[in-house]
Amino acid sequence: MQTKDRVAALMPSLLESLERLVAIPSVAFPGYPAEPVELMGHQTLDLVRAAGFTNAELMPVPHGYPPIYAEVPGPPGSPVVMLYAHYDVQPAPPEQGWTSDPWTPTRKDDGRIYGRGAADDKGGLVAHLGTMKVFDGEPPCTVRLVVEGMEETESNLPEFVLAHPDLFACDVFIVCDMGNLRVGDPVLTTTLRGDVACVVTVSTLQHPLHSGVFGGPAPDAMMALARLLTTLHDADGNVAVAGVSRNPWHGGDLDEDEFRSSADLLDGVGLMGTGGLAKRLWAEPSINAIGIDMTSVAGSSNVLIPQARAKLSMRIVPGSSPEKELDALAAHLVAHAPWGAQVSVERTKTAPPFACRTDGPGYAAARLALEDAFGKPVEEAGNGASIPLLGTLHEVAPDAEFILWGPEDVARSRIHASDESVDPSEIEKLIVAQVGLIERLAGR
Structure with a gap:
């Protein structure tokens, strides 16, 4: 069976898992109840093990909610790939203006699944689960996984990484916490602003x-x-x-009307700054x-x-x-x-910016895999957000490449805002791309 067919067959159960996870209010911010976050950690652990990471564990940390770590060894001498996602989410207060309950996953007429964390980053987590399921738990290279429990607040993962650098040695990091600019148009994120x-x-x-x-x-x-x-x-x-x-910014640009619609600007409100939107957002x-x-x-x-x-x-x-x-x-x-x-x-606060290396074999393989999955040429994009963890990972694995992608399409996902949602087709194509990348890295 072709990869696309295998992924399509897995999607109903993967989306069921996603909806079950979205229903858990795993807000790790101080002042929020610990029980939902702990439940989310254990439910995620069960799903990770069921996907083929049989040795997955919630790792001990001095403070905060524990990350999940796992490894499936590949053939001797094969490359090492590390998958990243997080299981905590942003708060979803009523004053944000949700049109459906943020903790009740809701499928609307547009085909998207609405709920806090549907895109950021439980959708990314489900993409990793689907990737391993395609391989039946036996990938062609060594696959490591870390699922963070405090990405949206004061993260404890950099401290854990520095204490256990050997666990994060790899050839390629696949960070599934990004997304395309719009549904169906594949993008590799190459730069992140600092904060x-x-x-x-x-x-x-x-x-x-x-x-x-x-x-x-x-x-x-x-x-x-x-x-x-x-x-x-x-x-x-x-x-x-x-x-x-x-x-300077030499990549593609954003459509102003699409940006205004995505931002839900009030009538008559103008945009700040001059020059292309992409330059203003990413450079x-x-x-x-x-x-x-x-x-x-x-x-x-x-x-x-x-x-x-x-x-x-x-x-x-x-x-x-x-x-x-x-x-x-x-x-x-x-x-x-x-x-x-x-x-x-x-x-x-001082959180550094990040720029991906784009001249390595991992990046080249990712471009081909993404193009095959979406059937379109791949663009490069920046991201205005920050992920301080990437600098720490680069510190302990300086030769590793970083692939930044995910199911969070910028135009519609509304991460951190009301009516967060994900398009299931983005998860499906992303799984196909991740499988293709891992196979290419393994020489298949």
């Missing part, structure tokens, strides 16, 4: 003051903070921080205020605010230094303090 963050505090007064008696001459901290934040972009919405890095920095601390609307009164804080997240381009980029952002914030306000910056 740095800080908390900026603006202080103008020793204590609150009556806004009628002092308002006007005396600056309140919230207005000073707002004015400071506006200096981070120019009039077109480009990042205006001196010293931050930018890259340019971006800065967002992702949190504000000050008096709430409900608790407000007629007083000037003495202090206000904002948490800023800046995505940085491949090849840049997280520390230097954050230094540039901090220097800008201090230098642009309005009205002599006191500005302090607390650095909270």
Whole structure:
């Protein structure tokens, strides 16, 4: 039986497994119940073992939820491939605006399966299960698997990798936590932006003051903070921080109408920045205020605010230094303090960007496998997100190649947002591609 036929025959049971996993609210964030995450870990372990990884185990870790690790040896001297996915998910609060229950997997008229984690990354996990099932648990090369339990929060996997580097020695990492730009059009992700963050505090007064008696001459901290934040972009919405890095982009571009639809922009809202969308998303920095601390609307009164804080997240381009980029952002914030306000910056995060090697045999094999699976030429794309783990894996396996793909089509999947969904055809074709890649690496 041809690979495509074998995968098609497996899909009903694989989608049943996916729906069972989506129904488990495996949110590993602090403050959420541990029982669903633990249940998810054990259910995933059962499925991994049933797929052919008979020696799979939940690995002991000093803190947090355990990763699953497994290995199926191939013929002596054969290449080693490591598969990666994660079993935890983002929260799905009602205020996100879900049109169906996020923990009830729902098949809608468009054929997609809706629910938190359907794409990110339980769909990727199911793709790995299907890949091993095609081989009946006997792949033509050594296959290792790690399924993380805390990817969406403060990950404990880098610490585990550094403590057990021998477990992660391989020729190729297959990271199934990405996706095509749109359904049916195959893409290999080659770059990821990094992520740095800080908390900026603006202080103008020793204590609150009556806004009628002092308002006007005396600056309140919230207005000073707002004015400071506006200096981070120019009039077109480009990042205006001196010293931050930018890259050229030579790959394909994105359709603006499709992007606007995917982002669900409100009527009349324009896009920020200039140049191609792909360049703005994958080769340019971006800065967002992702949190504000000050008096709430409900608790407000007629007083000037003495202090206000904002948490800023800046995505940085491949090849840049997280520390230097954050230094540039901090220097800008201090230098642009309005009205002599006191500005302090607390650095909270430095996650490096990542760029895949694209001149190796693994990458070449992946392109051919993906093209065969989808029946179309393969494009290269970047991704604006960050996966700090990749730098750690590269550290312990410096000669290994990285293949970044997955079932999370950018145009529709809405990962981390309301109505997350996956197209089953993306999982099916991805399994075909993974089988083809492993066979090519084994010389078949």
